[in-house]
Amino acid sequence: MAKTNPGRFFEDYRIGEVITHAVPRTVSGGERALYHALYPSRHALYSSDAFAQECGLDGAPIDDLAAFHVVFGKTVPDVSLNAVANLGYAEGRWLRPVWPGDTLRAESQVIGLKQNSNGKSGVVYVKTTGFNQDDDPVLEYIRWVMVRKGDLDAPAPDTLVPDLKPVVPADELVIPEGLDFSRYEFKLAGERHRLGDYAVGETIDHVDGVTIEEAEHMMATRLWQNTAKVHFDATNREDGKRLIYGGHVISMARALSFNGLANAQMIVGLNAGAHANPCFAGDTLRAWSEVLEVADTPAPGVGAIRLRLVATKGGIQDFALKGEDGKYLPHVLLDLDYWALMPT
Template identity: 75%
Template sequence: MTGKTNHGRFFEDYALGQVIVHAVPRTLGQGERALYHALYPARHSLHSSDEFARASGLSASPLDDLVAFHTVFGKSVPDISLNAVANLGYAEGRWLASVWPGDTIASTSEVIGLKQNSNGRTGVVWVRTTGRNQDGIDVLSYVRWVMVRKRDPEAPAPETVVPDLAQVVAPESLVVPRGLDFTGYDFALAGEPHRLSDYAPGEIIDHVDGVTVEEAEHMMATRLWQNTAKVHFDATNREDGRRLVYGGHVISLARALSFNGLANAQMIVGLNAGAHANPCFSGDTVRAWSQVLDIAKTGSPGVGAIRLRLVATKAGNGTELRGADGKYHPHVLLDLDYWALMPV
């Protein structure tokens, strides 16, 4: 058999400063919007209605912000996480430009950190991944770190470099889409009357609803984003014979569920931190709650920013996340810290 197939990179295949160009560019259209709204209970008005978007100063309705995230992330999987043991976290994420139907998105990643684990069989790789459109404009940039298997446990460890990452994306660095104007915002059409001043740091919002994950749906979603990680498709890849649900699928489910209580948190513009706390499997029912962490002004008319902690669980909505040992409770699926734009 010839060696033309891609078995993915192992820990010793990464080098500090290495830039990886990911295949294959992806042209996005209204089909991706329709499938996104079919797979998740997504209904934020700015991403649903051209007319609502035009009334808010945009030329039309951009694609959902997480469509951009999944597309950029999916491109990186064959090069970054095909042999990953776990996707450990996110930081310094910023949505830099809207993605519109017809845009073609390509991705690159730069290796910014390496650390071999003490067991000698795995290591952690930090990468900064950037998505760009057909005009060379950056649409999204974020850091993530993954634990990756070594091909050869005896291979020498690289010099340890752990990047110094910001705990929070500074509000003044958030990018508001050009022209966005919420001074004439229609709260009735958006679905809720709550504006930025109605929320206070520390407030917790139970999003009430739940969605049971179906095997076919999570695999369809993962294929849609061209994520090729074996654990999501191949039931023989895990000892328990179960397909692991792509963590981004849980992010989108939780974000969509957050509409009930946060219908006016219209656009995601910053990703401060994130952890896929425990695995999700078909048959699990995902519920969500949010905690308001901060609010901030922007320079755009009528537009403010709200910092939210979005938590997805599979067994009720209790707000205790960790045990005495500091580890997440088994029912916690997702712990995500992000900024969204909201009318003041």
């Protein structure tokens, strides 16, 4: 009897099925140190216990995206081990901070299925929730993945594409308990810009670029225990290249956005996201943002800013996103729509 896990194929999923993912993971300050080593991440709330305490928290949480990657990594063996590509995200919310010492686990529910016209693959929609050791939910999100069929003759399931919210409403964002930006130290945070300094429609070139290295993306993918074959096995793709984990691109672009958005601190919502084109080692990643919306929150001195974060590869930014045909331009790697908390 075979004891190894070949992973699920498209025909193995059923609508409504709840998948409990292995293996729970206790996070520590080591995750923070490695996260900041892999990405040029400098947001003050995640870098300094003292800064976070002045903002009403017990200390600096683990970066929101680091928590996301840990939970995401749990889902890979059951959801995307045989994926062709991770296609998008929606309805993401961070529900409470993750602290060093917390143990995270994940569950996913299959909420949609659609076989592709070629009959060789299909799209699987799942809603994933990450929990801590007290079974408190820490984050939730929906993603959809293109997954290969193992048996090409397996009948196609009934198509169900979930109706997803285009944006998480600002009043549904969860503000961490005690968060207070009324004594926010702008000089220590790195920039003086507050929520009122940003205009809807404004675009920000984050200026810096980082060339993606094979060793760093492999370390990152292992850190998050992401076992998707396309990231590790060069024989898994016809071009013989290892695909860069999309979360690596997200974290790199978010870190680059510090230059211009240093005070966009905690990520609390993920409205939409698309990995527009594949990223490979040797690509030089740059980023720009567009301000989409601003909103008040009930927390003292805390506002919410909705941002479109775009990662590109290559040279000078031109803020171009799509061509006349409506398709993403070939140099666009990531189009991410998210909410962050910022002092007012």
